[in-house]
Amino acid sequence: MSTNTNNTATKPRKKWAKLAVAILVAVGCLGVVVLFAQWMRTLPAVQDFLTTYPGHVELPATASVGLPAWLGWQHFLNAFFILLIIRSGWFVRTTARPKEHWTRNNSGLIRTQGKPAKISLNLWFHLTLDVLWVLNGMIFVILLGVTGHWVRIVPTSWEVFPNALSTALQYASMNWPTENGWVNYNSLQVLAYFTTVFIASPLALITGLRMSGAWPKNAANLNKAYPIELARAVHFPVMLYFVFFIVVHVALVLTTGILRNLNHMYASNDGAGWTGFWIFAASLAVMVAAWFLARPLFLRPLASLTGKVSK
Template identity: 60%
Template sequence: MKTTRSPTPATGSRLAALRENRWFTLVWIIPLAILVLAGVVLAARGIRSLPDVQAFLGEYPGTTTLPESAPVGFPAWLNWQHGLNAFFILFVIRSGWQIRTTKRPTMFWKRNNTGLLRTRKPSTRMSLNVWLHITFDTLWVANGVLFYILLFATGQWLRLVPVTWDIFPNALSAMLQYASLDWPVESGWVNYNAVQTISYFLVVFVAAPLALATGLRMSPAWTSRRLSRVFPIGLARAVHFPVMIFFVAFIVVHVILVFATGALRNLNHMYAARNDDGWLGFWIFAGALVLMILAWFAARPVVLRAIASLTGTVSR
């Protein structure tokens, strides 16, 4: 007669630790999400089969007409801007999450109040995570300012700013096409579909300025009491975190659609300034991805401490 072995103490402790893990309670979300997505696809396909909906899709195919002065294609500077933005925003989000989840920082940075950096005010002491966040915020903002200048100087803004009310019914049409897994027929080289236009507009002209404004309010360098009454720090915190979630959600959906709707052509648009199905854009993207992964693992406390020490004093 066979007997079943009871779990060893080590196994039992591992299972108990797994159950107590806060992420374990979220496991059920995965099958639920699969069921919800399957239901959405089936519902969208059923709705698309209705005669009135087919007529609506015929009248609003998902794209709007751009002004004749709108440029065609993506210049090389836009590819560089996109690559740098991806690199900077990765560490902006990472360091921001570390600030939010680290209860007791172990290392702190303080600016050296000497030379050109000498001021009458005492230097502010901040955690190393805050220093990293502000550093990449500064790089991200500098890249963004240059992006705005080139965007309006070259007319590329016409591709991002809705210029007609037809954008909304076309966006509804495009969302229905996405939901049914029958992708909108469009060429991003010439014109974005309505959903892309609205989402890119929100990222560039709404979410990014909100992230900057609320980030400045939460910065240790903010000392104005008068402006603090107008813009309370509680309001900044209430907006800043949801904006980060929006960026994360946008990036996830953006990456999925890039690979699901013609990966090689899309990567050529984004990284090689070309409108073909060659592999150049893919290899540039792969190189950029490797660089981001290496930087991610290199950003350890010992490395960050050495870099931060170049501009200030790091202490425990």
């Protein structure tokens, strides 16, 4: 009895010890990167490179200045959906025996041998969020095209790559570039936003669709050309990319002028007041509440509106 108790108490300690070691290793690696980048900046060739490529590419004269209000709403909704998608997707991946399931009321697309398929409540929540996220993304892309705001996040010159390298070196050396996101993003931001919107998001969509019950099971040729194993091999790394992007994005927002950055994203102004901060705080409270409310007790009534929830 005492042996089992000791083993149970030891497991959490080992987990915390591994976490502590991982944090120490990460901090050590970060320190090495900073020192190496600072040394590189002392080299004449690197200094010339930074002068030639300061970190951004000039936008076309027709590009608009500022960030519109619709972009702030899109930013919040995208953050809200992607946060819950990551949470629900992780539960789908790690829950071996789901306790609750959902079955659609009518035929729909998800069927097994002619009958509506039974899926876990976690998967139902994940797929529902996916649909909302995709709809939000479609509206975002349409607005980018209609308003001409696309020039802010789509590379229009090959010079974006050396300028992105310059920006990365400046960040790594802790001597950060002078920038003004209200007028123009730096090249590293442009590549990150372009990758997120036009590469990672479509990959998440097409791989998630392949793994869903809506995919035609009897299309032999299609399934052979696009095997589910390929979708699984891509879908999880894409999720990790989103996690990495969010962590870095939030860290830079908080450390490169938090009030001004939050005003850009949430208050649609270039000031240094507190309006954007309080809007951000309110949106963060909504996301935290949704995180804790996304559990069977609250999901069951929602899922019951479109299907039957069973244990």
